[in-house]
Amino acid sequence: MRISEYKGFETGPIRPPSEHASLLLRVTRNCPWNRCKFCTLYKGETFSVRSKEDVKADLDAVKLCVDTFEEMAGQPHEEQERLHRRLMSQLGENGQFAYLEALDWYRAGMESVFLQDANTMVVKPADLIEILEYLRSLFPQVRRVTSYGRSHTIARIPDEMLQRIAEAGLNRIHIGMESGSDTILTLVDKGADKQTHITAGRKVKAAGIELSEYYIPGLGGREYSRENALETADALNQINPDFIRIRTLSVPLRSLLYKDYQDGVFTRTDDTDVVRELLLFIEKLDGITSVVKSDHILNLIPEVDGRLPEDKEKMLAALRWYLDLPEQDKLLFRVGRRTGILHSIRDFNDDDLRETVVRLCRQNDIHAGNIDSVVTKLMNRFI
Numbered sequence: 111m112r113i114s115e116y117k118g119f120e121t122g123p124i125r126p127p128s129e130h131a132s133l134l135l136r137v138t139r140n141c142p143w144n145r146c147k148f149c150t151l152y153k154g155e156t157f158s159v160r161s162k163e164d165v166k167a168d169l170d171a172v173k174l175c176v177d178t179f180e181e182m183a184g185q186p187h188e189e190q191e192r193l194h195r196r197l198m199s200q201l202g203e204n205g206q207f208a209y210l211e212a213l214d215w216y217r218a219g220m221e222s223v224f225l226q227d228a229n230t231m232v233v234k235p236a237d238l239i240e241i242l243e244y245l246r247s248l249f250p251q252v253r254r255v256t257s258y259g260r261s262h263t264i265a266r267i268p269d270e271m272l273q274r275i276a277e278a279g280l281n282r283i284h285i286g287m288e289s290g291s292d293t294i295l296t297l298v299d300k301g302a303d304k305q306t307h308i309t310a311g312r313k314v315k316a317a318g319i320e321l322s323e324y325y326i327p328g329l330g331g332r333e334y335s336r337e338n339a340l341e342t343a344d345a346l347n348q349i350n351p352d353f354i355r356i357r358t359l360s361v362p363l364r365s366l367l368y369k370d371y372q373d374g375v376f377t378r379t380d381d382t383d384v385v386r387e388l389l390l391f392i393e394k395l396d397g398i399t400s401v402v403k404s405d406h407i408l409n410l411i412p413e414v415d416g417r418l419p420e421d422k423e424k425m426l427a428a429l430r431w432y433l434d435l436p437e438q439d440k441l442l443f444r445v446g447r448r449t450g451i452l453h454s455i456r457d458f459n460d461d462d463l464r465e466t467v468v469r470l471c472r473q474n475d476i477h478a479g480n481i482d483s484v485v486t487k488l489m490n491r492f493i
């Protein structure tokens with residue numbers, strides 16, 4: 111019996127924000143590339159592919175939990191306790207990890223699954239298809255199965271195979287394009303050039319899989335900020351992904367990019383530079399119907415969010431609003447957003463919230479001379 115051979119349920123360290131309600135199913139561990147200079151997620155960790163038997167055993171454990179939760183529903187308290195004890199003994203050692211993950215997923219409605227870690231697309235297609243088919247057979251109600259994938263890997267998967275993976279149930283892929291500029295992609299050691307990103311993105315869409323592309327404003331520093339906006343917009347215009355997700359650059363102290371910064375190779379943008387870059391980027395998005403999402407705390411202006419082309423002007427207006435602010439108001443808005451006091455432009459017009467930010471700046475002596483270092487420290491809290 112599969113459960114009796116179960117060696118331990120695993121989850122990896124991250125998921126996209128949009129996957130907060132998903133079951134996290136670890137198919138691989140860590141990142142097979144692991145060289146991007148801005149990324150510290152898996153540094154020092156070795157990549158490995160979990161056996162399909164282990165992944166299926168994870169699914170069996172979740173299925174056992176879900177079936178038990180359904181059996182418990184409406185039962186008296188004592189019976190629920192008995193069923194819970196039975197479940198934990200069936201799950202065996204470390205069963206609490208499967209139990210907690212399954213419980214969160216059950217409560218969230220069991221509609222989506224996220225395959226971890228950094229690049230599930232590197233798994234042998236036949237194995238990935240077997241895992242997907244097994245997942246779909248156990249949980250036919252699941253509407254979305256998502257994975258991260260590297261462009262370099264996806265560009266090498268034959269179209270028919272990608273089609274079969276889609277038919278087996280993978281229906282959304284997140285790709286970290288980060289930038290469409292070959293100069294920047296080389297500088298940060300992304301391991302994929304602009305053309306590879308375009309090829310991979312188009313292949314995903316042609317297979318009928320929903321595509322999310324990530325863009326990192328600020329990744330080119332001050333020197334390549336304009337190029338980052340122009341080249342990334344150009345690449346995305348050639349792909350027309352379903353989603354463009356904005357993830358403003360932060361530079362963790364332990365990242366290779368921070369070393370480049372210390373060595374003077376990389377010049378950091380501040381919030382206002384990034385807003386200017388984003389303005390140019392959004393202006394240049396053309397002929398596509400993507401949804402732009404600012405679904406990350408690192409982004410200064412959450413209103414850069416909407417569907418193209420109809421919401422383009424609204425997004426540009428939000429960016430221009432910030433650029434037109436007097437310098438002191440820019441400072442207050444930055445502090446308000448980075449401390450979580452302000453959630454939106456609208457909050458900035460709330461007198462009480464604004465006064466809270468003013469008081470915070472006064473108490474902590476935040477001013478034009480130290481705002482950049484304060485913001486950097488605050489942003490590093492979120493990574």
Ligand code: SF4
Nearest residue numbers: 141144145146149228
């Ligand atoms: S491919 Fe993704 S996870 Fe891997 S190093 Fe680059 S950014 Fe990090």
